[in-house]
Amino acid sequence: MNRTVRTIVLGFAALAVGIYLWHGLTYEPGSDYEPGYLAWVNGLLALPIIAFAALVNVFVFTRSGILSALTGNNTAEFRDAPLGLGTVKSFAHTGVSINDQPQIKIEFSVEGADGKIFDAASKTIVPLTELSLLAPGVVLPVRYRPDRPGVVQLDLSGDSVAAQRAMNESMIRKGFTTPEKVDIAARGIAAQAIVQSLTVPGEIRDGYSKVVVGLAVTRPDGSIFTSSSEKFLPPAAIGNVQVGRIVTAHYLPENETEVVLSIPVNA
The missing domain is CATH 1.10.287 (Helix Hairpins)
Known part of the structure; x- marks a missing residue:
C-alpha cells in the first residue's frame, strides 16, 4: 500500500x-x-x-511506524499477516519524533507461527511512559510477512487471545509445557497460592531452567490443599516463585494434583 x-x-x-x-x-x-x-x-x-x-x-x-502511530492500527500489508513472537535484542532512537514521542528501532529475534526463528527489525513510536518497559529479553507479539522476513510491526490489534495462543504454541513446541497444562490454564479455576518450597533439578531447555514449586493453594471456599507444579522459567523470572511469594495458580476441581502456575511472560 x-x-x-x-x-x-x-x-x-x-x-x-x-x-x-x-x-x-x-x-x-x-x-x-x-x-x-x-x-x-x-x-x-x-x-x-x-x-x-x-x-x-x-x-x-508512510515511513515504517509513523502511519501506525497516527492511526493506532497496523498498516494494511501487515494487518492480516501471521502473528509471531519477537524477543527484543536491542533498540535505539531513530532521531524521529511525533508529538514529542520518539520513534524507536527495535531489533528482534522472531519466532514465526511455524516455529522458525529469524532476525527482524521494527520502527515504531513508543510513548515516553512505556519506554522504560523496553529491554533486551522482553517478548512482544509482532506481525510479519513470510515474503519480507526482515521487517515486522508490533501487533496493534489488541487481540490478546491470539497473542496467548501464539505463546502457548511456542511453549509446547519447545517442551516448556503440554497441551494438557494449557487446557488447565484455560478452563481451570484461578486461585491464589503460596510458594512453600522451590527445587531446581538442574534441567535447562533453550535458556529456561526447570523448577519444581511446592504450593499451598486456597480454594474458592477458603479451604487449602497442597500440590506441586513443574515449570520452565527464564532466569529473570525465578524470583517470582521464591518461597513465601503469592502466585496465581489454575487447577481443575476433579484433579487437584495437577496445578498450573500463571506467570507473566515479561515478569
Missing part, C-alpha cells in the same frame, strides 16, 4: 514538473513589453510547489 501511494505521488510530481518546464521553455511573450520572467513566474509555478510538498508529506508519513 505504501509503495503504491509513493508511486502515485512520484508520478504526479513528474507530471507537474514536466508541465511547468514545458510551459516555461515554450513560452512566447504576448508583446515586446512583456517581461521574460513571466515564462516561469506564473500560476503554473504552483504545480512544482504542490508536488514537492506532497512528496515530503507522503514519504514522511
Whole structure:
C-alpha cells in the first residue's frame, strides 16, 4: 500500500514538473513589453510547489511506524499477516519524533507461527511512559510477512487471545509445557497460592531452567490443599516463585494434583 501511494505521488510530481518546464521553455511573450520572467513566474509555478510538498508529506508519513502511530492500527500489508513472537535484542532512537514521542528501532529475534526463528527489525513510536518497559529479553507479539522476513510491526490489534495462543504454541513446541497444562490454564479455576518450597533439578531447555514449586493453594471456599507444579522459567523470572511469594495458580476441581502456575511472560 505504501509503495503504491509513493508511486502515485512520484508520478504526479513528474507530471507537474514536466508541465511547468514545458510551459516555461515554450513560452512566447504576448508583446515586446512583456517581461521574460513571466515564462516561469506564473500560476503554473504552483504545480512544482504542490508536488514537492506532497512528496515530503507522503514519504514522511508512510515511513515504517509513523502511519501506525497516527492511526493506532497496523498498516494494511501487515494487518492480516501471521502473528509471531519477537524477543527484543536491542533498540535505539531513530532521531524521529511525533508529538514529542520518539520513534524507536527495535531489533528482534522472531519466532514465526511455524516455529522458525529469524532476525527482524521494527520502527515504531513508543510513548515516553512505556519506554522504560523496553529491554533486551522482553517478548512482544509482532506481525510479519513470510515474503519480507526482515521487517515486522508490533501487533496493534489488541487481540490478546491470539497473542496467548501464539505463546502457548511456542511453549509446547519447545517442551516448556503440554497441551494438557494449557487446557488447565484455560478452563481451570484461578486461585491464589503460596510458594512453600522451590527445587531446581538442574534441567535447562533453550535458556529456561526447570523448577519444581511446592504450593499451598486456597480454594474458592477458603479451604487449602497442597500440590506441586513443574515449570520452565527464564532466569529473570525465578524470583517470582521464591518461597513465601503469592502466585496465581489454575487447577481443575476433579484433579487437584495437577496445578498450573500463571506467570507473566515479561515478569
